[in-house]
Amino acid sequence: MADLSSNFLGIKSPNPFWLASAPPTDKAYNVERAFKAGWGGVVWKTLGEQGPPVVNVNGPRYGAIHGPDRRLLGFNNIELITDRPLEVNLREMTEVKKKWPDRALIASIMVPCDEEAWKAILPLVEATGSDGIELNFGCPHGMSERGMGAAVGQVPEYIEMVVRWCKQYTRMPVITKLTPNITDIRKPARAAKSGGTDAVSLINTINSIVSVDLDNFAPNPTIDGRGSHGGYCGPAVKPIALNMVAEIARDPETRGLPISGIGGITTWRDAAEFIALGCGNVQVCTAAMTYGFKVVQEMISGLSDWMDSRGFRSIEDFQGLAVPNVTDWQYLNLNYITKAQIDQDLCIKCGRCHIVCEDTSHQAITSTVDGARQFEVIDEECVGCNLCVSVCPVENCISMVPMISGVDPRTKMPIQPDYANWTTHPNNPMAKLAAE
Amino acid sequence: MGPMDSGIRDVRAERLASGAYADVFSDLHPPLSRHEAFVESDRCYFCYDAPCMNACPTGIDIPLFIREIAADNPTGSAKTILSENILGGMCARVCPTETLCEQACVREAAEGKPVKIGLLQRYATDHLMANGQHPFDRAEPTGKSVAIVGAGPAGLSAAHRLAMRGHDVTIFEARPKAGGLNEYGIAAYKSVADFAQKELDFVLDIGGITIHNDKALGRDISLDALKTGFDAVFLGMGLPGVNELGLDGEDAAGCIDAVDFISVLRQSDDLSQIAVGRDVVVIGGGMTAIDVAVQTKLLGAENVIIAYRRGPEHMNASDFEQELALKNGVIIRHWLQPRALTRNDRGEVCGITLDYTNMADGRLSPSGESITLASDQVFKAIGQTPAEAVLTGAGIALSRGRVSVDDEGRTSVPGIWAGGDCVAGGQDLTVAAVQDGKIAAESIHRTLMQQPEKVSGFVEAVMTTSADGTPLPEHRTIHTIQVVG
Numbered sequence: 058m059a060d061l062s063s064n065f066l067g068i069k070s071p072n073p074f075w076l077a078s079a080p081p082t083d084k085a086y087n088v089e090r091a092f093k094a095g096w097g098g099v100v101w102k103t104l105g106e107q108g109p110p111v112v113n114v115n116g117p118r119y120g121a122i123h124g125p126d127r128r129l130l131g132f133n134n135i136e137l138i139t140d141r142p143l144e145v146n147l148r149e150m151t152e153v154k155k156k157w158p159d160r161a162l163i164a165s166i167m168v169p170c171d172e173e174a175w176k177a178i179l180p181l182v183e184a185t186g187s188d189g190i191e192l193n194f195g196c197p198h199g200m201s202e203r204g205m206g207a208a209v210g211q212v213p214e215y216i217e218m219v220v221r222w223c224k225q226y227t228r229m230p231v232i233t234k235l236t237p238n239i240t241d242i243r244k245p246a247r248a249a250k251s252g253g254t255d256a257v258s259l260i261n262t263i264n265s266i267v268s269v270d271l272d273n274f275a276p277n278p279t280i281d282g283r284g285s286h287g288g289y290c291g292p293a294v295k296p297i298a299l300n301m302v303a304e305i306a307r308d309p310e311t312r313g314l315p316i317s318g319i320g321g322i323t324t325w326r327d328a329a330e331f332i333a334l335g336c337g338n339v340q341v342c343t344a345a346m347t348y349g350f351k352v353v354q355e356m357i358s359g360l361s362d363w364m365d366s367r368g369f370r371s372i373e374d375f376q377g378l379a380v381p382n383v384t385d386w387q388y389l390n391l392n393y394i395t396k397a398q399i400d401q402d403l404c405i406k407c408g409r410c411h412i413v414c415e416d417t418s419h420q421a422i423t424s425t426v427d428g429a430r431q432f433e434v435i436d437e438e439c440v441g442c443n444l445c446v447s448v449c450p451v452e453n454c455i456s457m458v459p460m461i462s463g464v465d466p467r468t469k470m471p472i473q474p475d476y477a478n479w480t481t482h483p484n485n486p487m488a489k490l491a492a493e
Numbered sequence: 494m495g496p497m498d499s500g501i502r503d504v505r506a507e508r509l510a511s512g513a514y515a516d517v518f519s520d521l522h523p524p525l526s527r528h529e530a531f532v533e534s535d536r537c538y539f540c541y542d543a544p545c546m547n548a549c550p551t552g553i554d555i556p557l558f559i560r561e562i563a564a565d566n567p568t569g570s571a572k573t574i575l576s577e578n579i580l581g582g583m584c585a586r587v588c589p590t591e592t593l594c595e596q597a598c599v600r601e602a603a604e605g606k607p608v609k610i611g612l613l614q615r616y617a618t619d620h621l622m623a624n625g626q627h628p629f630d631r632a633e634p635t636g637k638s639v640a641i642v643g644a645g646p647a648g649l650s651a652a653h654r655l656a657m658r659g660h661d662v663t664i665f666e667a668r669p670k671a672g673g674l675n676e677y678g679i680a681a682y683k684s685v686a687d688f689a690q691k692e693l694d695f696v697l698d699i700g701g702i703t704i705h706n707d708k709a710l711g712r713d714i715s716l717d718a719l720k721t722g723f724d725a726v727f728l729g730m731g732l733p734g735v736n737e738l739g740l741d742g743e744d745a746a747g748c749i750d751a752v753d754f755i756s757v758l759r760q761s762d763d764l765s766q767i768a769v770g771r772d773v774v775v776i777g778g779g780m781t782a783i784d785v786a787v788q789t790k791l792l793g794a795e796n797v798i799i800a801y802r803r804g805p806e807h808m809n810a811s812d813f814e815q816e817l818a819l820k821n822g823v824i825i826r827h828w829l830q831p832r833a834l835t836r837n838d839r840g841e842v843c844g845i846t847l848d849y850t851n852m853a854d855g856r857l858s859p860s861g862e863s864i865t866l867a868s869d870q871v872f873k874a875i876g877q878t879p880a881e882a883v884l885t886g887a888g889i890a891l892s893r894g895r896v897s898v899d900d901e902g903r904t905s906v907p908g909i910w911a912g913g914d915c916v917a918g919g920q921d922l923t924v925a926a927v928q929d930g931k932i933a934a935e936s937i938h939r940t941l942m943q944q945p946e947k948v949s950g951f952v953e954a955v956m957t958t959s960a961d962g963t964p965l966p967e968h969r970t971i972h973t974i975q976v977v978g
Binding site for chain 1: 528531532534535538539540541542543544563599600602603
């Protein structure tokens with residue numbers, strides 16, 4: 058049976074599923090319930106400096122995008138860091154870590170961009186017995202207006218500076234949590250690495266207005282008639298997170314830097330995808346906030362059973378296996394030709410493949426054949442775009458079949474068995490230049 | 494000792510506890526809640542050239558109205574429905590969707606669970622009608638007047654469309670109330686809370702429609718008078734008569750016309766006062782047979798048997814209706830045809846003898862065996878008959894007793910159109926009658942206005958060629974000529 062135990066930066070946990078820094082990890086009560094449910098670790102909700110804690114809005118803090126059956130697809134929040142006194146959090150962290158020594162307990166920290174502030178808080182955290190710290194450079198709302206959170210994470214120089222302070226003032230492993238609200242995720246990752254970070258975690262939430270209330274003409278969530286942008290998370294953000302993780306995993310400057318994957322992880326499969334793109338473990342929040350802590354049981358069993366079915370004994374066995382297959386567009390094989398193929402036995406004749414191809418693409422699917430309603434691919438027109446597969450409501454009814462030999466009926470060109478990409482394509486002016 | 498031995502018939506009212514009637518006659522298909530409508534509408538694939546739409550006799554744009562529900566615009570959804578079928582509310586309740594749109598639904602093919610189109614249609618139309626706003630405006634008055642015979646689905650559909658086009662409409666209805674089979678003929682559990690009258694009021698809200706009740710063609714009014722007094726006439730009087738069993742004693746107490754019984758039941762303010770037998774036999778195999786069988790069972794009859802002379806596959810009642818009867822405890826027996834009524838010494842029906850039948854060389858004949866069933870009531874539900882005399886008298890050509898019409902609903906007599914159950918070749922469905930009325934109304938409108946151009950919104954229903962003369966795809970005309978089953 059697969060061994061799910063995780064060793065991330067020397068921090069051991071019985072499984073790679075940690076709860077991300079967020080409301081579920083704000084108190085000993087919640088964290089203990091999470092550990093009882095089976096979570097491998099938690100990143101305690103972000104601590105601020107000593108003194109009067111921050112205050113949150115007392116109106117709605119969350120907004121949601123729902124599917125028709127009110128399945129939560131995307132979620133946003135305008136919560137700030139912990140609004141409980143620092144000493145209360147530190148005391149509870151100490152107690153919890155003592156009681157649950159086999160679970161990972163990481164302290165998320167956000168204090169002003171000032172060396173003394175970091176120097177002051179780090180020993181206090183270290184005294185709790187926490188296994189590590191996570192620097193919250195991601196929070197996109199509220200705290201960023203005060204020069205913290207994403208305001209730091211959006212300036213690589215600040216990241217490097219703060220990471221350096223942390224490495225200087227604590228022996229604990231440092232995880233730098235990155236904001237996705239930037240243009241190139243590699244820049245803050247490189248900065249964190251230069252500062253000496255032990256790992257990065259990503260993504261934090263995405264700047265968002267989740268919806269507009271058309272009765273009051275105000276963004277949701279609406280607080281007394283007005284709203285603010287908040288952090289978007291949940292299943293909808295996973296593709297963005299996967300790409301950013303992959304960019305860091307394959308960047309020559311950050312390759313090998315440990316990554317804790319975050320962003321819309323809801324099932325074991327999501328977690329496996331993040332790990333395949335190089336993550337050492339994953340952090341979850343929205344799924345727990347949607348269904349409660351029990352969801353981790355599905356993640357554990359699902360990951361374990363899948364690993365068994367593939368013969369993977371440990372997380373490391375498949376960690377990063379997808380990274381070499383992530384490449385730039387220019388290196389994709391332009392000689393690889395596929396055609397859609399519709400299984401007429403599975404087809405229920407909804408016609409969606411036809412109408413999307415006809416209206417919006419390549420006019421490559423029939424609506425009638427010999428006067429009868431029938432949907433068939435016209436190889437002479439099919440560019441292999443996969444739109445029909447994407448809209449077909451029947452699984453496996455349409456598949457993309459590679460053509461390995463002969464002539465492409467669309468281009469009338471012979472199919473080349475060898476690999477060739479844009480860098481050498483005759484239509485590429487740069488390629489011509491290179492040839493000259 | 495059974496009723497036949499004693500000759501004592503057990504026919505009485507109040508078989509149920511007084512509070513039970515409302516429950517057993519409650520809505521057959523309770524309406525969807527808003528959330529249920531969202532979930533169900535999400536199941537629609539928004540098919541290209543949707544099979545459901547082509548299966549709808551009125552050609553409602555089903556994928557569009559479902560998408561409008563999904564997007565939380567039930568008002569717009571209802572307008573989409575009602576623009577093709579002004580009685581979309583009743584059709585949502587009574588259409589045999591399992592043999593029309595829902596049978597064609599691709600999810601029926603995929604998983605045997607079609608989108609609940611009927612219930613979604615009801616959700617939208619209920620929403621709009623609850624708001625009390627009529628969604629259509631009348632065109633400028635044309636000064637033309639049209640007489641309509643019969644205020645049933647065909648007549649009301651024609652009336653609404655004609656009123657919308659600016660004509661003045663006068664409807665002559667033989668019964669005391671308008672609505673036709675919607676008011677008198679639908680099983681009570683399919684149209685609760687006086688829906689037929691509410692829908693009638695909704696249709697009339699467009700204005701320009703006057704209804705005279707208790708005015709029957711041939712009795713109170715003549716076709717000649719209508720032809721003289723109006724610019725056009727539309728006949729939608731349905732089938733006023735019923736077929737006889739042809740047995741001795743058919744007029745005896747206890748041998749009952751199912752259509753009459755259903756109409757009495759529908760008009761009753763107190764269902765507990767409707768007398769039913771302990772043993773009931775229904776002769777027939779169509780919707781009427783099912784309706785009367787289920788309703789007598791619901792009223793407390795102990796044994797209700799439908800006797801049909803052919804096999805289950807020949808029954809006009811849909812599979813769903815047959816199942817509904819079985820679920821309610823009705824027994825359906827096939828290959829039995831009536832031979833004789835048994836009467837007691839007071840001459841009342843107390844049993845019926847039926848011959849077993851079999852089919853040989855395509856001919857149905859008695860097998861030689863027979864069975865006698867105890868029966869306090871025998872219901873005749875073997876079809877309805879047209880008002881032949883009044884029509885032939887006016888020179889209107891008939892086919893098998895029903896009015897012959899062309900694709901536009903024109904009869905053989907210029908100036909007279911017809912539609913609904915009274916015309917030949919129809920489907921005997923509410924929804925088909927609505928389509929007939931709609932098509933005839935547009936034909937009348939074109940004739941009265943002497944404008945050969947087709948009218949927007951109706952184009953698809955009647956055109957077989959497009960403006961440039963090329964034939965239109967088959968699906969765009971199919972609902973004008975479709976014959977189901």
